[in-house]
Amino acid sequence: MGIGKGKSDKIDIDNLIGSVNNESKATQEASCLAEKVVELEQATKAFNTAIDRADCIITAFNNSVNELQSRKIGAQVHPQTLKSLNDICTNFVVEVGKQLMAHRDKQLELQKEHEERIARMLERNEGIWLSNRWVIFTVIVLGIFCLAVILWAVCK
Template structure:
């Protein structure tokens, strides 16, 4: 539709103008969005460049530390070797004089006697505790047998039971074998 003002001026198409205005508005909004994204990409790029530089600095520092540690290890190896050599030389060149006097032997014998006495008392205590436990166990077993609780087999009956179980198992095995 066109609005005509006069016959001399051409008619203006309002729908076309509105479409063009909307399109230019959309283009402007997309431009602003693209500019924002471009700014974000530039910021991210700058951050990545800074991180890359920091990583390179860290790698360089790590290399320097590794070289320093290697030098320290080499130096410590040299120091340890020198100390070992000094100890070996001192052991080789030093002569120790050792004398044992009869008083020292008497002291040693006294200490050994005391240790033997201490062990004898410990063993006697242990033996008495074991005997006490054994008498308690025997007493408990007598109580059980008096009340007819528990099972007790003599050697003879245990042998009879074992022979019976063996014969029973062999017979059962033969029956199964013959049936199949």
């Protein structure tokens, strides 16, 4: 044993100071958390107050809309104005009818031209036209080809 040393184990001063610092940090964090909780409670109260005010505003707005919808507005239309409005509507309908008839006639004319062009193609045998003999020949050739491919795949 050395001079000035006691019989007890060594005491770790740094560890003790660290634990005291940790306790003070925990206390600071707890007080900070308490402040945040108080701020959140105040914010919640303010938010609830705003919701109540918004509800009052919406209710008042709905009441105003209902009141305006229930009011009747009296109006009179002069017979001459009503007659001229009726004439305008009638002229509009007649004009649209004329435009639709002109469009229909143009479409019928285009359809006739198209039918005539197809008839000319048929008369000159243009396009792809297969007789029954060539269709049968093509089907037989395709069948033989498919059989050959299948037999080749099986034998391989």
